[in-house]
Amino acid sequence: xxxxxxxxxxxxxxxxxxxxxxxxxxxxxxxxxxxxxxxxxxxxxxxxxxxxxxxxxxxxxxxxxxxxxxxxxxxxxxxxxxxxxxxxxxxxxxxxxxxxxxxxxxxxxxxxxxxxxxxxxxxxxxxxxxxxxxxxxxxxxxxxxxxxxxxxxxxxxxxxxxxxxxxxxxxxxxxxxxxxxxxxxxxxxxxxxxxxxxxxxxxxxxxxxxxxxxxxxx
Amino acid sequence: xxxxxxxxxxxxxxxxxxxxxxxxxxxxxxxxxxxxxxxxxxxxxxxxxxxxxxxxxxxxxxxxxxxxxxxxxxxxxxxxxxxxxxxxxxxxxxxxxxxxxxxxxxxxxxxxxxxxxxxxxxxxxxxxxxxxxxxxxxxxxxxxxxxxxxxxxxxxxxxxxxxxxxxxxxxxxxxxxxxxxxxxxxxxxxxxxxxxxxxxxxxxxxxxxxxxxxxxxxxxxxxxxxxxxxxxxxxxxxxxxxxxxxxxxxxxxxxxxxxxxxxxxxxxxxxxxxxxxxxxxxxxxxxxxxxxxxxxxxxxxxxxxxxxxxxxxxxxxxxxxxxxxxxxxxxxxxxxxxxxxxxxxxxxxxxxxxxxxxxxxxxxxxxxxxxxxxxxxxxxxxxxxxxxxxxxxxxxxxxxxxxxxxxxxxxxxxxxxxxxxxx
Numbered sequence: 001x002x003x004x005x006x007x008x009x010x011x012x013x014x015x016x017x018x019x020x021x022x023x024x025x026x027x028x029x030x031x032x033x034x035x036x037x038x039x040x041x042x043x044x045x046x047x048x049x050x051x052x053x054x055x056x057x058x059x060x061x062x063x064x065x066x067x068x069x070x071x072x073x074x075x076x077x078x079x080x081x082x083x084x085x086x087x088x089x090x091x092x093x094x095x096x097x098x099x100x101x102x103x104x105x106x107x108x109x110x111x112x113x114x115x116x117x118x119x120x121x122x123x124x125x126x127x128x129x130x131x132x133x134x135x136x137x138x139x140x141x142x143x144x145x146x147x148x149x150x151x152x153x154x155x156x157x158x159x160x161x162x163x164x165x166x167x168x169x170x171x172x173x174x175x176x177x178x179x180x181x182x183x184x185x186x187x188x189x190x191x192x193x194x195x196x197x198x199x200x201x202x203x204x205x206x207x208x209x210x211x212x213x214x215x216x217x218x
Numbered sequence: 219x220x221x222x223x224x225x226x227x228x229x230x231x232x233x234x235x236x237x238x239x240x241x242x243x244x245x246x247x248x249x250x251x252x253x254x255x256x257x258x259x260x261x262x263x264x265x266x267x268x269x270x271x272x273x274x275x276x277x278x279x280x281x282x283x284x285x286x287x288x289x290x291x292x293x294x295x296x297x298x299x300x301x302x303x304x305x306x307x308x309x310x311x312x313x314x315x316x317x318x319x320x321x322x323x324x325x326x327x328x329x330x331x332x333x334x335x336x337x338x339x340x341x342x343x344x345x346x347x348x349x350x351x352x353x354x355x356x357x358x359x360x361x362x363x364x365x366x367x368x369x370x371x372x373x374x375x376x377x378x379x380x381x382x383x384x385x386x387x388x389x390x391x392x393x394x395x396x397x398x399x400x401x402x403x404x405x406x407x408x409x410x411x412x413x414x415x416x417x418x419x420x421x422x423x424x425x426x427x428x429x430x431x432x433x434x435x436x437x438x439x440x441x442x443x444x445x446x447x448x449x450x451x452x453x454x455x456x457x458x459x460x461x462x463x464x465x466x467x468x469x470x471x472x473x474x475x476x477x478x479x480x481x482x483x484x485x486x487x488x489x490x491x492x493x494x495x496x497x498x499x500x501x502x503x504x505x506x507x508x509x510x511x512x513x514x515x516x517x518x519x520x521x522x523x524x525x526x527x528x529x530x531x532x533x534x535x536x537x538x539x540x541x542x543x544x545x546x547x548x549x550x551x552x553x554x555x556x557x558x559x560x561x562x563x564x565x566x567x568x569x570x571x572x573x574x575x576x577x578x579x580x581x582x583x584x585x586x587x588x589x590x591x592x593x594x595x596x597x598x599x600x601x602x603x604x605x606x607x608x609x610x611x612x613x614x615x616x617x618x619x620x621x622x623x624x625x626x627x628x629x630x631x632x633x634x635x636x637x638x639x640x641x
Contacts, residue, residue: 013237020241024248049270056277060284069597102601106609106621109597110465114288122611122619169372192281193373195289195365197296198613201372 051188051208059190059206062144062162063114070105074098076142088141088159091178093131097138100131113143114194117166117204120175121196124168133175140164140177163187163207169200275447275454282375282445283458289369290462293361294437298466298624299610300357305628306472308353316346322588322629325479330523330582330633339523339580341633347479351472355384358437375447377458382439386469433470434463466593466608466624467503474502475591475626482587483632487513490587505592505607512588517636522579528640530576537567581636591626 068076081094101108107119116139123132141161166175187207196202305323307313316324325348328341359380366377397410404417404424417424439462444455478497482490490513494506592607599606608624 010233013233016241017237020244024244027248027252049267049274053270053273053277056281060280063284063288104611104621105598105600105606106611109595112288114284115291118288118292119611122613125617126619128619193285193369195285195292195368197292197611199364199368201285201368 048186048188052190055188055190055206055208056192058162058208059164059192059204062164062206063112063117063192063194063204065113065143067108067111067113067116067139068143069109070101073108073139073142074101077101077138080142080145081138085159088145088161092137092141093134094138096131096134100128100135101139104128108139114204117202118194118196120166121168121198121200121202136166136175137177165205165207167203167205168196169202271449272452272454275449275452278375279445279447279454279456282369282373282377283456283460285369285373286377286458287460287462289362289365290437290439290460291464293358293365294435294462294464295466295610296361297354297357298435298464298468299612299622301351301354301468302471302624302626304353305626306348306351306353306476308356313353314346314348316344316631319586319588319629319631322627324631325628326483327631328584328633330580330635332523332525337525337578338638339525339582339635341582341635347476348472351386351468354386354468358384375445377445378441378443381442381458383442385438385440387436387438433467435466435468436461436463465595471504471591471593471626474504475628478506479589479628479630482589483630484634485587487515494589503594505594505605507590507592509588509590512590514586515583516585517581517583521584521633522581522641525578525580525638528576528578529573530640531571532574533569534572535567536570576640578638578640580638583634583636584631585634586629586631588629589627593624 067073077097078094080088081092104123107123108116111119117136120132120136123129145159145161162177164177168174187209189205189207191203191205194202194204301307305314305325307323314323314325316327318324323346325346327344327346329344330339331342332339359382362382363379366379370376396407398404398407405422409417437460439460441457441459445458447454482493485493487508491508494508497504497506594605595608596606598609610622610624612620612622614620
């Protein structure tokens with residue numbers, strides 16, 4: 001035993017036991033999720049899944065949209081092109097597009113956007129397949145374009161239209177609503193299968209940017 | 219031990235050993251627990267992952283339903299097109315008892331047979347005007363099943379074939395009796411709103427004209443088996459039923475066409491054309507057309523109906539031979555400059571009437587008229603056209619698109635009885 005006022009061996013052991021139990025307690029707390037990293041991991045949502053779900057819902061909404069009539073479609077496609085907005089006219093031969101729209105009302109009259117895409121299948125190997133890409137891009141932009149924001153007063157506006165790709169199964173022609181993708185970062189991608197006027201299926205893909213609206217707010 | 223416990227220093231040693239053993243045991247437990255929980259943490263998913271996982275399953279099911287909706291709509295359009303093309307029958311040939319011409323299913327075909335106990339023949343009328351439009355369902359099922367096969371080939375989720383109880387409907391159009399429908403005058407009462415009608419014509423003769431297609435066709439498919447999405451710890455089922463509309467007034471057109479077809483039978487070509495023009499003037503969004511070469515009148519020699527045996531008086535020339543000379547002197551040829559012709563004896567002939575067995579027949583002409591009924595829809599009007607017709611695109615054997623006009627086709631065949639004669 002230590003004498004009074006001395007630091008004895010039993011005191012040392014007591015401290016060691018105390019320290020060990022303290023360590024043990026802290027480690028248990030850490031195991032149960034009190035660490036910063038684990039707390040963060042436990043609370044944050046998987047933004048990737050949410051973004052893909054959002055893209056999927058958005059694509060379904062686009063595909064269920066009723067197509068406008070011939071006059072409305074041609075007028076809108078032409079006016080967007082003539083507006084001079086580079087975002088909207090890039091990569092489109094508008095004369096090709098309007099010629100196709102005028103001659104083939106059967107691809108969009110009384111149809112949804114999905115029906116329109118399904119109808120285009122019939123022309124993928126025909127003599128007018130060269131006009132198909134122009135018609136698809138022009139129609140997609142005309143139906144779904146929207147003004148996003150004015151970047152700076154006087155400098156004009158930025159327009160948004162969805163980046164939609166169509167792939168015909170069993171064919172070499174693919175359609176694209178945009179000539180290049182302006183989506184920053186990793187996009188949310190949704191793919192849907194559609195029937196065609198033939199017997200094959202076709203796939204439609206939407207790429208959606210990781211914008212603020214796509215992330216959940218806790 | 220006694221020593222350890224017994225002296226004062228031994229107690230300290232005991233405490234030391236117990237402490238060391240205790241700490242070691244605790245450390246071992248701690249290490250074990252840490253390893254176990256870290257392993258557990260690695261399998262932990264972020265908060266909401268489970269919910270997102272379920273939402274993903276819902277979304278996948280939604281993708282399948284989206285395909286099904288579109289496949290059902292396309293199948294309806296193709297079924298309506300094929301049904302119209304085959305005159306409401308289930309195939310171009312064979313399904314109508316009357317048969318078919320080259321491209322048209324016959325709705326009427328007359329045969330000719332002898333009337334019992336009478337010396338005449340009469341047409342045996344075979345009417346095949348369709349009584350319903352239910353063949354639509356067989357066309358639809360074929361189309362939908364083939365599209366389901368295509369889908370099941372590329373998707374991890376499988377739709378069930380022949381899985382539907384189908385119900386064809388015509389969405390009800392609320393009609394106010396005080397308003398005028400297509401073809402009715404609109405001077406005193408306005409055209410019924412919401413039916414795509416416009417008041418046209420000259421003052422005093424104004425009537426409602428359909429500028430848009432009328433009613434739609436609605437098909438309800440009630441699924442009998444569910445769509446199943448099976449994943450780890452998740453089993454999700456949804457019944458893939460559907461309700462789809464297409465812009466074709468199949469039921470209305472069926473009534474209009476079948477009720478008017480009978481009146482076209484037995485008419486001369488010009489009279490038939492005049493009747494079709496009158497139908498077109500009724501402004502029912504239908505255009506009745508007799509295609510070029512669509513009216514054929516066959517009065518060939520083969521078209522005769524046998525009645526019975528008969529005898530026929532035939533004028534025959536009967537000749538009695540000239541008397542045969544007993545001997546003919548052969549003159550010795552003499553070298554003369556000119557030969558003299560020797561007269562030969564001639565037969566004596568006269569016309570007599572004899573009776574020969576013949577067949578009593580009645581001649582007839584066979585008339586066939588091919589009728590095409592297009593559906594007016596100005597949304598399909600091309601530049602330069604005065605009127606637009608509903609269209610449907612198909613793909614030919616070499617993969618090229620063919621834009622077809624949506625049209626009801628049928629043919630009528632009847633006979634015109636002629637003279638009875640013994641031949």
